[in-house]
Amino acid sequence: MSTAQHVQHSPLRIFLKTIAARAYPRVMAANRQKTWVFFDMAFPMVGALAMVLVYQGLHAPRQYLGFVVMGGAMLAFWQNVLWSMAAQFSWDRGNGTLELYVISPTTFEGVLLGMALGSMFTVTLRAGAILLLGSLLFGITYTAAGTLPAIGVFLLTLAALYCLGMLLASLFLFYGREAWHLSNAMQEPINFLSGLYFPVNALGAYVGGAASLVPMTLGLDAMRQLLLPGTPVFIPAGTEALLVAVQIPVFAVLAGISLRYMEIRARRDGKLVTRWE
Amino acid sequence: MARTHHPSSDTSRLAVETRRLTRVYKTRRELTTALQDVDLEVGEGELFGVLGPNGAGKTTLIKILVTLLLPTSGQAFVDGLDVVTDYKRLRSRIGMVSGGEQAGYGILKVREQLWMFSQFYGMDSTAARKRIDELLERLGLSDAANKQITGLSSGMRQKMNLVRGLMTDPRVLFLDEPTVALDVSAARDVRSEVRRWMREDPTRTVILTTHYMQEADELCDRVAIVNRGRIVAEGTPRALKQSVDDDVIVDLQLDPGTPVLDRLRAIEGVGAASVREEDGVDRFSLMLADDGVLPRVMTTVEGAGRHVSGLVRRQPTLEDAFVKLVGRSMTEEEA
Amino acid sequence: MGVAITRQWTGYAAAVRLGWAVSSNWTRPILFIVYSVLRPVSMALILAVMYTVITGNAAATRPYLAFLIVGTAFWSFIQEGVSEFATGILEDRGRYHILKYSYMAPLGFPIFLIGRATSKLASAAASVVIVLLVGTLALHLDISPLRVDYPLLVAACLLAFVSVIAFAITLSMVLLAGRDLHGYGEIMAQFLYLFSGAIFPISVLPGPIAWLASLSPLPYWLELCRRAIMHGQAYLMFPNLSDGEVFLRLVAATAGTLLLGYVLYRMADRRARRLGYIDMEANW
Ligand SMILES: Nc1ncnc2c1ncn2[C@@H]1O[C@H](COP(=O)(O)OP(=O)(O)OP(=O)(O)O)[C@@H](O)[C@H]1O
Ligand SMILES: [Mg+2]
Numbered sequence: 001m002s003t004a005q006h007v008q009h010s011p012l013r014i015f016l017k018t019i020a021a022r023a024y025p026r027v028m029a030a031n032r033q034k035t036w037v038f039f040d041m042a043f044p045m046v047g048a049l050a051m052v053l054v055y056q057g058l059h060a061p062r063q064y065l066g067f068v069v070m071g072g073a074m075l076a077f078w079q080n081v082l083w084s085m086a087a088q089f090s091w092d093r094g095n096g097t098l099e100l101y102v103i104s105p106t107t108f109e110g111v112l113l114g115m116a117l118g119s120m121f122t123v124t125l126r127a128g129a130i131l132l133l134g135s136l137l138f139g140i141t142y143t144a145a146g147t148l149p150a151i152g153v154f155l156l157t158l159a160a161l162y163c164l165g166m167l168l169a170s171l172f173l174f175y176g177r178e179a180w181h182l183s184n185a186m187q188e189p190i191n192f193l194s195g196l197y198f199p200v201n202a203l204g205a206y207v208g209g210a211a212s213l214v215p216m217t218l219g220l221d222a223m224r225q226l227l228l229p230g231t232p233v234f235i236p237a238g239t240e241a242l243l244v245a246v247q248i249p250v251f252a253v254l255a256g257i258s259l260r261y262m263e264i265r266a267r268r269d270g271k272l273v274t275r276w277e
Numbered sequence: 278m279a280r281t282h283h284p285s286s287d288t289s290r291l292a293v294e295t296r297r298l299t300r301v302y303k304t305r306r307e308l309t310t311a312l313q314d315v316d317l318e319v320g321e322g323e324l325f326g327v328l329g330p331n332g333a334g335k336t337t338l339i340k341i342l343v344t345l346l347l348p349t350s351g352q353a354f355v356d357g358l359d360v361v362t363d364y365k366r367l368r369s370r371i372g373m374v375s376g377g378e379q380a381g382y383g384i385l386k387v388r389e390q391l392w393m394f395s396q397f398y399g400m401d402s403t404a405a406r407k408r409i410d411e412l413l414e415r416l417g418l419s420d421a422a423n424k425q426i427t428g429l430s431s432g433m434r435q436k437m438n439l440v441r442g443l444m445t446d447p448r449v450l451f452l453d454e455p456t457v458a459l460d461v462s463a464a465r466d467v468r469s470e471v472r473r474w475m476r477e478d479p480t481r482t483v484i485l486t487t488h489y490m491q492e493a494d495e496l497c498d499r500v501a502i503v504n505r506g507r508i509v510a511e512g513t514p515r516a517l518k519q520s521v522d523d524d525v526i527v528d529l530q531l532d533p534g535t536p537v538l539d540r541l542r543a544i545e546g547v548g549a550a551s552v553r554e555e556d557g558v559d560r561f562s563l564m565l566a567d568d569g570v571l572p573r574v575m576t577t578v579e580g581a582g583r584h585v586s587g588l589v590r591r592q593p594t595l596e597d598a599f600v601k602l603v604g605r606s607m608t609e610e611e612a
Numbered sequence: 613m614g615v616a617i618t619r620q621w622t623g624y625a626a627a628v629r630l631g632w633a634v635s636s637n638w639t640r641p642i643l644f645i646v647y648s649v650l651r652p653v654s655m656a657l658i659l660a661v662m663y664t665v666i667t668g669n670a671a672a673t674r675p676y677l678a679f680l681i682v683g684t685a686f687w688s689f690i691q692e693g694v695s696e697f698a699t700g701i702l703e704d705r706g707r708y709h710i711l712k713y714s715y716m717a718p719l720g721f722p723i724f725l726i727g728r729a730t731s732k733l734a735s736a737a738a739s740v741v742i743v744l745l746v747g748t749l750a751l752h753l754d755i756s757p758l759r760v761d762y763p764l765l766v767a768a769c770l771l772a773f774v775s776v777i778a779f780a781i782t783l784s785m786v787l788l789a790g791r792d793l794h795g796y797g798e799i800m801a802q803f804l805y806l807f808s809g810a811i812f813p814i815s816v817l818p819g820p821i822a823w824l825a826s827l828s829p830l831p832y833w834l835e836l837c838r839r840a841i842m843h844g845q846a847y848l849m850f851p852n853l854s855d856g857e858v859f860l861r862l863v864a865a866t867a868g869t870l871l872l873g874y875v876l877y878r879m880a881d882r883r884a885r886r887l888g889y890i891d892m893e894a895n896w
């Protein structure tokens with residue numbers, strides 16, 4: 001009898017290939033369902049518009065409209081983290097795809113990054129549309145000099161958000177449907193705490209400080225300081241950027257630990273097995 | 278616990294081994310023992326069938342072996358690796374396909390979806406595509422290769438899932454009811470493809486669960502019969518059939534009337550009895566200790582006012598062995 | 613005839629219970645906190661902070677805060693009745709694969725949907741009360757349960773519920789007639805936000821959109837809610853109209869919504885059946 005040696009590919013190779021492969025259906029979805037892309041953009045747009053109108057109803061100075069427009073653009077990414085990344089495992093479990101991820105030699109990190117990157121195009125489109133249309137429609141002016149640093153802060157924030165998304169996804173491994181409620185709980189309350197629609201310093205040091213656990217809070221505030229003249233300073237932008245940068249490895253490591261731990265727990269309690277809850 | 282296999286020297290190398298494998302599910306209300314002290318040895322290159330009624334624990338066994346579930350106690354090794362401690366290394370060597378599974382993303386086309394899964398195993402894209410096309414062709418799915426998954430019939434979908442299991446060339450492939458709900462010809466395609474795939478490399482092993490006696494009989498080298506979480510018999514289909522060789526197997530056909538199954542079972546010398554309804558008549562399958570029991574059976578039937586419309590003596594099947602061991606037929610509800 | 617009605621009533625009651633059971637979540641404290649407390653209260657707080665940073669909470673502007681809080685409180689009915697409802701229906705299809713059974717059930721799909729929507733509205737009532745409570749205790753709005761004009765409030769809400777249910781059912785049928793559309797329920801609720809006068813007066817909207825909004829029953833309903841609860845201490849969108857006039861407009865707009873909803877439902881139902889979308893699965 002021959003003893004065929006099984007090919008074992010390197011973890012890095014599998015990781016990279018997984019990212020590309022998991023991104024693929026997301027890209028295809030955007031491609032094959034163009035109407036969806038339109039509506040997908042409409043949602044945050046309408047939300048931001050409603051908030052702009054609230055300020056208009058209050059006869060607020062124009063710079064506040066800028067806060068909303070930037071917040072609305074950021075919200076697009078946060079929504080993506082919550083629903084298209086963290087909560088996706090709940091869907092994947094429902095139809096048995098999660099089982100296939102688990103029994104394959106790939107890692108959850110690869111799968112999650114693939115999801116994130118795969119929807120990056122549509123999300124960026126969405127955020128960009130809000131920023132562009134909102135700015136033109138409401139005549140918002142930005143500090144040109146702040147653009148580059150703001151982009152830098154944005155990228156840091158994004159990285160931290162997606163690491164946080166992985167951490168949240170680990171909850172979905174174990175809690176499934178219940179974690180869904182957590183994602184829901186992280187919508188309006190986080191919109192409130194992170195100062196999506198108003199400068200976060202309005203919340204005061206304690207609430208704002210607690211809210212800073214979500215990278216969006218500090219990242220958004222830093223970007224506003226850099227781009228919108230007259231933003232009330234919560235913490236100086238540079239410090240905020242630094243804090244966000246620190247959050248990246250912290251969330252990444254926590255996510256890795258949590259994914260491993262939750263997988264073991266889920267295997268023990270039979271939670272990876274497909275069951276319609 | 279250290280257990281070492283010697284892959285190169287040992288020709289009877291084990292693909293799967295379990296020791297007192299037990300799994301208890303805890304739900305809010307109760308504890309369910311899905312597997313109890315299961316000892317199993319499957320040799321490399323074997324096509325091993327796990328046969329059992331609904332809820333017997335077949336799927337649970339598979340899920341433990343593919344690292345989706347942890348055992349509550351006991352041990353399991355696949356391809357020499359412990360499913361609990363060595364699961365990471367194990368995962369590149371196994372595959373699993375379940376009948377009726379809906380995994381994947383409906384937006385993708387068949388070929389794309391299969392490619393996607395191949396990447397999770399690190400396969401080279403070009404090689405994967407070639408392999409996928411080859412397997413699709415063999416299963417008669419070439420025409421559907423560019424169809425979106427949402428547009429597949431469930432039979433096509435099941436075949437596609439099988440391709441997914443085969444394409445990564447796992448050392449041990451687990452098939453959980455791979456032909457469930459397939460029509461006769463599709464089921465035949467699936468079985469012959471599994472056989473052919475195993476011939477490609479004689480060290481490949483397949484563990485398959487099924488409800489279909491005939492499938493187990495025709496396809497499997499060896500079969501384990503599982504009931505309520507325990508293995509009640511194990512052996513080649515032929516050996517299992519031989520266990521009922523001494524019995525007289527009779528098929529008895531009755532027109533509708535008062536139920537008699539329990540009365541038949543109560544007759545001395547009736548080893549096992551099962552019934553299924555077909556075309557408005559009751560078909561009983563009886564296992565008698567010897568020919569002398571038959572008159573007593575007839576008396577009982579007539580006593581119940583039932584009319585006999587057919588009676589044949591026939592060769593034992595795996596089903597008969599099953600009924601004898603489990604006490605009821607596969608399709609019958611537990612009392 | 614009588615038998616048919618009895619049967620429909622039984623079916624309706626069953627659907628209400630089913631809806632309640634599916635979201636039986638509402639009896640679990642953690643979920644109650646998330647959906648009936650955290651989400652609506654956060655929205656109210658967002659508005660309160662926005663109001664405060666602009667007005668500094670000046671006494672003269674307090675009626676505007678009342679306008680915002682009452683509007684967002686009653687918004688829960690729409691959030692639940694439209695968005696959560698549509699999401700539930702799409703989940704029945706996409707996640708649980710059970711929608712086809714409800715669709716084929718003898719009691720009739722519309723009755724099933726109406727029942728489901730009713731249970732959603734019932735569960736929204738809690739959030740309305742909670743947000744008003746927060747408004748009273750934390751934001752010091754002058755709300756007293758003893759001084760509410762209940763006949764006006766109840767009459768306005770009943771009419772609004774008819775509209776909301778009609779809208780929700782039409783929407784979910786339209787969504788079912790499309791392919792992968794989860795999340796759209798939320799989008800539609802957001803669109804209604806714009807037209808409802810819940811968190812800004814519809815006069816803020818650009819001309820043509822303001823006109824469209826004035827055809828919707830929602831602004832009249834919310835106006836009546838504010839009048840019934842705040843009696844004059846809330847900013848009014850239609851200060852020149854009497855309660856009766858606002859109510860008449862609500863009636864007219866409700867009738868229009870029903871008619872439009874019926875036509876759209878028929879169209880969508882036909883399309884969904886033609887394309888076989890009732891039992892479709894969706895995921896990527
Ligand atoms: N995740 C779970 N949680 C609780 N109990 C479970 C779970 N999965 C299976 N069970 C229970 O364990 C027992 C064995 O189930 P299992 O799915 O392994 O049986 P099976 O032989 O595959 O049955 P079938 O032929 O119906 O597929 C059953 O009683 C079942 O109800
Ligand atoms: Mg099973």
